[in-house]
Amino acid sequence: MDQDTSRRGGEIRGMALWVIVGAGLLYGVVNTARQVVDLFGG
Amino acid sequence: MSLLDRDRTVAPPGYRRWLIPPAALAVHLSIGQVYAFSVFKEPLVAHFDTRLTPISVIFSIAIVMLGLSAAFGGTWVERSGPRKAMFLAACCWAVGFLVAALGVATDQLWLVYLGYGVIGGIGLGIGYISPVSTLIKWFPDRPGLATGLAIMGFGGGALIASPLSKALLDAYADSPADAIAPAFLTLGALYFVVMMLGAFTVRVPAEGWRPAGWNPDMARKRRLVTTGDVTAANAIKTRQFWLLWIVLFCNVTAGIGILEQASPMIQDHFDTVSAAAAAGFVGLLSLCNMSGRFVWSSTSDAIGRKPIYTVYLGLGALLYFLLAATGTASVAWFVLLTGIILSFYGGGFATVPAYLRDLFGTLQVGAIHGRLLTAWSAAGVAGPLIVNAIADAQTAAGKSGADLYTLSMYIMVGVLLVGFVANLLIGPVHRRHMEPPEGAGRFRRDAEPAAGGVPAVTAERS
Numbered sequence: 001m002d003q004d005t006s007r008r009g010g011e012i013r014g015m016a017l018w019v020i021v022g023a024g025l026l027y028g029v030v031n032t033a034r035q036v037v038d039l040f041g042g
Numbered sequence: 043m044s045l046l047d048r049d050r051t052v053a054p055p056g057y058r059r060w061l062i063p064p065a066a067l068a069v070h071l072s073i074g075q076v077y078a079f080s081v082f083k084e085p086l087v088a089h090f091d092t093r094l095t096p097i098s099v100i101f102s103i104a105i106v107m108l109g110l111s112a113a114f115g116g117t118w119v120e121r122s123g124p125r126k127a128m129f130l131a132a133c134c135w136a137v138g139f140l141v142a143a144l145g146v147a148t149d150q151l152w153l154v155y156l157g158y159g160v161i162g163g164i165g166l167g168i169g170y171i172s173p174v175s176t177l178i179k180w181f182p183d184r185p186g187l188a189t190g191l192a193i194m195g196f197g198g199g200a201l202i203a204s205p206l207s208k209a210l211l212d213a214y215a216d217s218p219a220d221a222i223a224p225a226f227l228t229l230g231a232l233y234f235v236v237m238m239l240g241a242f243t244v245r246v247p248a249e250g251w252r253p254a255g256w257n258p259d260m261a262r263k264r265r266l267v268t269t270g271d272v273t274a275a276n277a278i279k280t281r282q283f284w285l286l287w288i289v290l291f292c293n294v295t296a297g298i299g300i301l302e303q304a305s306p307m308i309q310d311h312f313d314t315v316s317a318a319a320a321a322g323f324v325g326l327l328s329l330c331n332m333s334g335r336f337v338w339s340s341t342s343d344a345i346g347r348k349p350i351y352t353v354y355l356g357l358g359a360l361l362y363f364l365l366a367a368t369g370t371a372s373v374a375w376f377v378l379l380t381g382i383i384l385s386f387y388g389g390g391f392a393t394v395p396a397y398l399r400d401l402f403g404t405l406q407v408g409a410i411h412g413r414l415l416t417a418w419s420a421a422g423v424a425g426p427l428i429v430n431a432i433a434d435a436q437t438a439a440g441k442s443g444a445d446l447y448t449l450s451m452y453i454m455v456g457v458l459l460v461g462f463v464a465n466l467l468i469g470p471v472h473r474r475h476m477e478p479p480e481g482a483g484r485f486r487r488d489a490e491p492a493a494g495g496v497p498a499v500t501a502e503r504s
Contacts, residue, residue, distance in 0.1 A: 003054035003055065004054075006054050007053075007054045007056065007057055010053070010057065010061065010243065010245060011057075011058065011061055013061075013239065013242065013243040014058070014060075014061025014062070014064060014065070014243050015061065016239075017061075017064035017065060017067075017068055017239055017240065017243055018061075018064045020064075020068070020236065020239070021064050021067040021068055021071055021195070024071055024198075024202045025071070025198055025201070025202070027202055027205070027206075028198060028200075028201025028202040028204075028205070029201060029329065031201070031204075031205040031325075032201050032322075032325035032326070032328065032329055035318075035321050035322035035324075035325040035326075036322045036323075036325055036326045036329075037322070038316075038318045038319045038321070038322045039315070039319040039320075039322035039323050039326065039373075039377070040322075040373075040374075
């Protein structure tokens, strides 16, 4: 595997991981926000 | 040569460093599930038909194993590189869930201790420290931001795991007590995949790599930032290491005191707060804990590590005092004070690797970080012990409501002030503890021709 292929593969995995962890964090924050509404009587 | 070897993870020239943080986040978001373990407490109590204490032991074992494996495995992690360490962490974390599920399915609580507590706890410790030194090497210009981003994941893991675990417990059986084993298996499989993605994405920079346009001499102008490298074995012989141990211990003790009792604490302070609203308070504190890790740690890159800890500990003590004296004024005021205190708690965790880098250099910063995390294990015992013991004593004395916590809060003010003084006493590490240039070279296993955006820079840390 040459260096270009290695770099491209790493970059695709890196960007895919940004999407996965971003989606996970969004899921967690939205669920927490729903609970916080209860705290202030929403 | 194995795919997991450090030599196979050296980034090719031109590799973009911003693709490294999600690999670290994937690991930290997965192991951060441990902060949501409380979701399983009641179902486990019902399943094993036991009391809360034997179930709480599972979490305690996991946290103790985290500290021990980080302390004893730190040097191995440093030597083996982040990919092998993340791989091991993923295996331990997933196998931990598997063995715990077996324990639940066969009604053997000791298997849950062994699985989630011991094996999973090793995965926690190795996973926690695995990306730290790699990130610091990729972001020598912004180490606080880089480690804050990763360690933010550990705080954020509970935000994902808590609703996900509840959804799994509801989906697999009519009673949550009967759904624990399949829920553990699902979580183990999911986290294994995500952590493996992280392991096979992480790369280490080539020896001598540095970001384009970054001048290392600028970073060394601060008095505390070292120009040398200290090994982990030598670091623990320095005054600075133990002062920082006290700083971390005090900061964590104060934060964990609130975190562990958050739900009953707000309900005891305000009759109007229901159990559902208290859950919202716990969620909000998790958000503050998570965001504090990123925001305050990034801020430390601009103002310095010692000044930011002066804020965490000094302002934290003042806020704790206000909480004790005026916390019952209103729900919003109580939430504001505790939210800021918890953001400092998270910030303290996230900034400490960068503080260690400043004091001891990058050579074995991951291993030194691992040893420092024993302060976390100790604080994990001390913080809840102080709050729970005093609340029990106050209840026995006939007190109730906010009075149960007032004395604990004043004690926490004192604890934070001890940490404040310890931080003030931290000075630069003496040169006699540092490795000579040829000595530092002995420990660098990834010596490769420099690659990337700028020409090679030979190590000149002497």
